[in-house]
Amino acid sequence: MFIETRQLTKKFGGLVAVNEVDFTIEKGKINAIIGPNGAGKSTFFNLVSGSYTPSSGQVFYKGKDITKLPPNKIATLGVARTFQTTNLFEQSTVLDNVIVGHRLRTRSNLLDAVLRTKRYKLEEKKCRDKAMEVLDFVELTHVRGELAVNISQEEKKRVAFALALATDPEVVFLDEPTAGINPGETEGLAALMEKMVKRGITVCLIEHKMKMIMKLADKIMVLNYGEKIAEGTSEEIMNNQAVIEAYLGGDASA
Amino acid sequence: MGAYLKKRGWMIGFILLAVVFPFLSQNDYFLHVLTLAFIWMIAVYGLNLLAGYTGYLSLAHAGFFAIGAYALGLLTVKAGLNYWIALVLACVITSAIGFVVGLVALRTREHFFAIYTLCVGYIIYLVIDKWDSLTGGVRGLIGIPAPTAIGPISFETPLSQYYLILFFLLATILIMYRIIHSLTGRTFIAIRNSEDLAQTIGISTMKNKLLVFVLSTFFAGLAGALYASFIRFIGPDIGYITIIFDFLTYLLVGGLGTLAGPIVGTFLIVSVSQSLQFLQDYRMLIFGPLLTILIIFYPRGIAGAYLDFRMKRQARKKKSVPSKQTSYVQQSQEDEEKRVKEG
Numbered sequence: 001m002f003i004e005t006r007q008l009t010k011k012f013g014g015l016v017a018v019n020e021v022d023f024t025i026e027k028g029k030i031n032a033i034i035g036p037n038g039a040g041k042s043t044f045f046n047l048v049s050g051s052y053t054p055s056s057g058q059v060f061y062k063g064k065d066i067t068k069l070p071p072n073k074i075a076t077l078g079v080a081r082t083f084q085t086t087n088l089f090e091q092s093t094v095l096d097n098v099i100v101g102h103r104l105r106t107r108s109n110l111l112d113a114v115l116r117t118k119r120y121k122l123e124e125k126k127c128r129d130k131a132m133e134v135l136d137f138v139e140l141t142h143v144r145g146e147l148a149v150n151i152s153q154e155e156k157k158r159v160a161f162a163l164a165l166a167t168d169p170e171v172v173f174l175d176e177p178t179a180g181i182n183p184g185e186t187e188g189l190a191a192l193m194e195k196m197v198k199r200g201i202t203v204c205l206i207e208h209k210m211k212m213i214m215k216l217a218d219k220i221m222v223l224n225y226g227e228k229i230a231e232g233t234s235e236e237i238m239n240n241q242a243v244i245e246a247y248l249g250g251d252a253s254a
Numbered sequence: 255m256g257a258y259l260k261k262r263g264w265m266i267g268f269i270l271l272a273v274v275f276p277f278l279s280q281n282d283y284f285l286h287v288l289t290l291a292f293i294w295m296i297a298v299y300g301l302n303l304l305a306g307y308t309g310y311l312s313l314a315h316a317g318f319f320a321i322g323a324y325a326l327g328l329l330t331v332k333a334g335l336n337y338w339i340a341l342v343l344a345c346v347i348t349s350a351i352g353f354v355v356g357l358v359a360l361r362t363r364e365h366f367f368a369i370y371t372l373c374v375g376y377i378i379y380l381v382i383d384k385w386d387s388l389t390g391g392v393r394g395l396i397g398i399p400a401p402t403a404i405g406p407i408s409f410e411t412p413l414s415q416y417y418l419i420l421f422f423l424l425a426t427i428l429i430m431y432r433i434i435h436s437l438t439g440r441t442f443i444a445i446r447n448s449e450d451l452a453q454t455i456g457i458s459t460m461k462n463k464l465l466v467f468v469l470s471t472f473f474a475g476l477a478g479a480l481y482a483s484f485i486r487f488i489g490p491d492i493g494y495i496t497i498i499f500d501f502l503t504y505l506l507v508g509g510l511g512t513l514a515g516p517i518v519g520t521f522l523i524v525s526v527s528q529s530l531q532f533l534q535d536y537r538m539l540i541f542g543p544l545l546t547i548l549i550i551f552y553p554r555g556i557a558g559a560y561l562d563f564r565m566k567r568q569a570r571k572k573k574s575v576p577s578k579q580t581s582y583v584q585q586s587q588e589d590e591e592k593r594v595k596e597g
Contacts (some may be wrong), residue, residue: 007347049453049454050452051453062295070453070458071450071453071454072453072454072456072457072458072459075453075454075455075456076456080454080455081454083448083450083451085456087447087450087451088447089443089444089447091561091565092443096440099437099440100437100440100441100444100455100457101455102445103437103440103441103444103455103456103457104455104456104457108436108437108438109438110438110465110469112436113432113433113436113437113439114429114432114433115439116432120436120437124436124437127437142502147565147569150569151264163451163455164454164455166455167455167456239388
């Protein structure tokens, strides 16, 4: 098992946002989580990446229980994520935005920074090189000197990918990576996700664009009102009665 | 070399001006005001690292300034310690108290953090004001010695004190520059940008925030200790709320989260405020509206406005030559320059 959740539950007061979800994320595949608005997809992400602590249930990563770990520890283990809204530092260049992504693999501290020690110089270069590498990977080398405020929405999404990739992850969680961009650009990002998988990085994403998901994902989980209602390949999902009902509303027999 | 000058031009200009100033003006009063301004600048740099680069607006810094001042005062006057040992101890004591306060305060965010620290600042003021047996209460602490001589260099004259404090200010700026333009600085900026994002890229936000908080109180304490030995008399007023709002005004006018901001803002406000002495407290009638206008139109202060202007001009230049081929080396040099400007 690569990543596995067991009876994962999150309650906000009386509201059960995620209810006893068992799910496994398969290594080297594109895993997708879909579901109507408010189905608990983002909450599920937050639980796995450590931003929320589950009310009950567990999360395992490569056989290790990571349920209680804070997000930064989980990131160090090799789990990266992006957010629905892209939080970039707009007054800074694209390259500068990405450099900090490799910080977790460095050890230099304040004293190194003030004294400009050898270790500091080495690690500064290491982070810079890593940033260059991931920007090249997401095909943004040409805008690396631009300020983040001046690049397009699609490019911002790519920067967010790059930032996640700079942490040297084994799995990347992408929260609606193609929200708010046009179909042509969506295909570009889908190709990028496939490229990530080819590199050996497992992808898990939340998406609303059905056509794209059905084509892209190797494995899909459907959530509705916090509960898993279906899991499987795209054909299985497309023909699943419960899924059709959830999306089309109740009576789908017509 | 040309690029180097261009990059750090303002800094070199400032240093030259500050070093030469005493020769240009023999006026002791100006020297006194400027020395005081340097002390404020050190404290404002501390505040800038926390509020400007990490996004945590602390209103307790006048309190830490006072702790630094009183620590030095008490250690020299009552314990009779050597000045330099007392100076180091004053900074250590302030940082230690900062560490404890930070542990609690940093569990809050944004407005709550500001309100919490405001209360802490006020409590520090009250403790100093009421703890008569230790601090002398409202009567204050008198007879604080000037820095003792190091070998042949003594610090009795206003001129030598001016250079001593300038030295500390320059050291502060150098340290700030190096922190901000390092992975550690990037980490702080990432926290300001989005704490959630910072955590998911593996940054321990609490640890880093605590580090900034302690550093920032360290500089407040250093400024306070220098103040005590420069003025030679301290009262509880130096920990009062008005002082922190002075710091904040200097920082906002100069530019929150910019390296030049603390110098520009402090110098400007102090000098304008000196030249408007004749208006007494009515000065605030001018400062209030000016500050409001500045915040509305230039939220990153004067230094920030200048950086924005430069950035826009550069963007326009770039657009006019769209297909300019740049080699890798050139590009990374440009990257480097931008990085510096951003600070």
